[in-house]
Amino acid sequence: IRLLVDGTPNANGWAARKIPTEGEDEKKKNNRISLQVDSPSYAIIGKYTLLLEVRSAKKEEEFPMDKQDLTLFLFEVDIYFLFNPWKKEDACALQSPEQIAEYVMNEHGQIFLGSSDKPRPIPWYFGQFEKSALHAALTLLDNAQLPPQNRVDPSIILRILSSKICSNPGANNGIFSSSYNVRPITPEKNGLTSSTAILKHYLASNCRSVHGGSGTNWQHAAILCTLSRALGIPCRIVTVYNAACRADGTDNNDVHWDTKQRPLQKLNSDLICTSQVWNECWMRRVDLPN
Incomplete structure (x- = not known):
C-alpha cells in the first residue's frame, strides 16, 4: 500500500498525514516527525511493515525523478491491524x-x-x-x-x-x-x-x-x-x-x-x-x- 503523506485518502480508503510532535523540547522536535496512518474499516488484518520514502523537494522538471535524492527508512517495529469493535463501521463493532x-x-x-x-x-x-x-x-x-x-x-x-x-x-x-x-x-x-x-x-x-x-x-x-x-x-x-x-x-x-x-x-x-x-x-x- 503506497501512500502520499498529504492526508489524501487513496481509492481504498487509506491515508497518511504528518501530525505535530508533542511532549518534546524544540530541539528534538526539529529532528523528529510524527505520522498518522488512517486505515479503512475493511483493512486486511495481520502484520504490516512500514517503509518511509523521502525524496527531494525540488521540482520534478528541474530534477528528474530517476535522479532525485531518495532515502528509505524501514521501521523495525512490526505493526498489526486488527478488527476494531470501537469503530461503528467495523465488521465487529459493538455499541456498548x-x-x-x-x-x-x-x-x-x-x-x-x-x-x-x-x-x-x-x-x-x-x-x-x-x-x-x-x-x-x-x-x-x-x-x-x-x-x-x-x-x-x-x-x-x-x-x-x-x-x-x-x-x-x-x-x-x-x-x-x-x-x-x-x-x-x-x-x-x-x-x-x-x-x-x-x-x-x-x-x-x-x-x-x-x-x-x-x-x-x-x-x-x-x-x-x-x-x-x-x-x-x-x-x-x-x-x-x-x-x-x-x-x-x-x-x-x-x-x-x-x-x-x-x-x-x-x-x-x-x-x-x-x-x-x-x-x-x-x-x-x-x-x-x-
Missing part, C-alpha cells in the same frame, strides 16, 4: 462500552462445568494480550493458507480458527489432536490452567499438537475465545446443562420404551450430556441476507 470491556478486553473469566445441580466454575486466564495469543492466531491462519483477501471477513477467519483448534496431529496442524482414543489433558494433570500456557506450549513445539490428547470442549472454547479476542473479535463462552446430544445430527432427542415402559437401549442412541460448552462471537454477516 460495557460489552467491549467484557467480551474483548477482559483477560480473566470463569468457565462453568459440573452439572445443573452443582455448577462448578473454573477460573481461567485468557491472556489475549500476550504475544503468544496473536502469534498463534496469525500462525494458524498462515498454516491454513488463508488468502489475504479473506482476512477481512471475521466469519471466514473464525471458521479457520475453530477448525484448527482440534485437528489432525502433526507439525503445522491443530492445537489439540483430533484423536479421541487418547486420554484428554486436564489442568490437574499438566498444570495448563490458562490459554497462554497452552498456546506457548503449542508454539514452542514448532506448531505441533499439544501432547496429551484431544483436550475437552471447554478447553477448545477457552482457546478460541483467546484467539478471537486477540484479533479484536468479541467472544464469550457459554455453558448449557442437560444438553441433548443427537447421534444423527438432528435437533430432536428421542427416547423409546417397550409396552412395559422399559427403555429400549438399542434404539436410545441419543444422549443427555451433563454440560456442553461453546463460543459465541459478535460480527456483521455480509454473506447473509438482510
Whole structure:
C-alpha cells in the first residue's frame, strides 16, 4: 500500500498525514516527525511493515525523478491491524462500552462445568494480550493458507480458527489432536490452567499438537475465545446443562420404551450430556441476507 503523506485518502480508503510532535523540547522536535496512518474499516488484518520514502523537494522538471535524492527508512517495529469493535463501521463493532470491556478486553473469566445441580466454575486466564495469543492466531491462519483477501471477513477467519483448534496431529496442524482414543489433558494433570500456557506450549513445539490428547470442549472454547479476542473479535463462552446430544445430527432427542415402559437401549442412541460448552462471537454477516 503506497501512500502520499498529504492526508489524501487513496481509492481504498487509506491515508497518511504528518501530525505535530508533542511532549518534546524544540530541539528534538526539529529532528523528529510524527505520522498518522488512517486505515479503512475493511483493512486486511495481520502484520504490516512500514517503509518511509523521502525524496527531494525540488521540482520534478528541474530534477528528474530517476535522479532525485531518495532515502528509505524501514521501521523495525512490526505493526498489526486488527478488527476494531470501537469503530461503528467495523465488521465487529459493538455499541456498548460495557460489552467491549467484557467480551474483548477482559483477560480473566470463569468457565462453568459440573452439572445443573452443582455448577462448578473454573477460573481461567485468557491472556489475549500476550504475544503468544496473536502469534498463534496469525500462525494458524498462515498454516491454513488463508488468502489475504479473506482476512477481512471475521466469519471466514473464525471458521479457520475453530477448525484448527482440534485437528489432525502433526507439525503445522491443530492445537489439540483430533484423536479421541487418547486420554484428554486436564489442568490437574499438566498444570495448563490458562490459554497462554497452552498456546506457548503449542508454539514452542514448532506448531505441533499439544501432547496429551484431544483436550475437552471447554478447553477448545477457552482457546478460541483467546484467539478471537486477540484479533479484536468479541467472544464469550457459554455453558448449557442437560444438553441433548443427537447421534444423527438432528435437533430432536428421542427416547423409546417397550409396552412395559422399559427403555429400549438399542434404539436410545441419543444422549443427555451433563454440560456442553461453546463460543459465541459478535460480527456483521455480509454473506447473509438482510
